[in-house]
Amino acid sequence: MLHNPNHLYIFDTTLRDGEQVPGSQLTTPEKIIIGEALQALGVDIIEAGFPISSPGDFQSVVELSKVVREPIICALTRANKGDIDCAAEALKYAKRPRIHTGIGSSDMHIKYKFNSTREAILERAAEAVKYAKQFVEDVEFYAEDAGRADNVYLAQMIEAVIAAGATVVNIPDTNGYCLPEQYGAKIRFLKENVKNIDQAIISVHCHNDLGLATANSLSGIQNGARQVECTINGIGERAGNTSLEEVVMALKTHYQTLGFQTNINTKQLYPLSTMVSRMMRMPVQANKAIVGRNAFAHSSGIHQDGVLKHRENYEIINPEDVGIDQSEIILTARSGRHALKHHLERLGYTIDRIDLDQTYQRFLALADEKKEIKDDDLLRLMGDEAETN
Ligand code: KIV
Ligand code: ZN
16 A cells, blocks of 8 residues: 555544443434544544444444545454444445454453464454455454564464455554553564565554553554554543544654654644533543643643743643643642733733732632632732722
């Protein structure tokens, strides 16, 4: 497959792996709204669902394929004919269809999930890819639990599925087990030991059980992967998947070091995060990187003073770049005079005409009582001040 060597493919699986979260199921119209927003965001591939899992999921893949035409539309299957037939049928209106099939690759899965042998599983993997190739040109193979798989066996499996026609090979750290160095070394091992690896794109798919999904994905990219699988807000099974906004902003912030570009319109990241959070009933934690409520909020006096002198003292990303109007200076008992002055001026007060020290002492007394001082509180404080002066 020909591709720009600097392009990093963004494969969004919010509608499949993300939607597996209990209580987050979406209707077909909701999936279409999110699919259209993902298209506008600029993702390269949308994993639209797992068609065999339910009639509703099947229908969502059909309807999404009809209206979302720019990205590749992908459907998940297990490595069996029934699943693959169903996915091929669901994708029949897709302009650029991809079947994503696969099977377990760790001894744990081979023994306790499939009660099988390495040899039999390898054969099944290659057969599934060959079968899917009858329906679509673009077939992605996932080696489930590759994070815990033996590298030599994994390399044999990957070589066999590429020989069978896989265009993309996905190396999931299904259980979020690996350390970044281990995961990166696994990708490098495949790059160096799979003879036909240059005929396919290596994809990283990391889960966040140890909070390492983004770090592991970046490590995979630094070692040869050219597609990253991720979800908006990092939603997904258990502790979730790699967060799209984190990996995209890490690539952008460290472009000089990593050298990869994406087609993502980063200004859409925050609006899409809010939309997905609302529709999937999954609140975003306040300190979530990039899109959390506090991601661009400064609350301690030292940081507030620094950021008011120069934004970049405490911000490595311009909030406007991710669709957030501006950073926030939160007034609390940890704030200093500079932050108080900033907010008073914003509310129209002329600082030379008030005694800032005295106002600051009154502000601190109030802030010790309340957790956060809002505009109303400040206006009241200044009203009181006028009366006492
Ligand atoms: O985590 C995983 O291994 C998966 C595969 C089905 C791609 O989601
Ligand atoms: Zn997954």
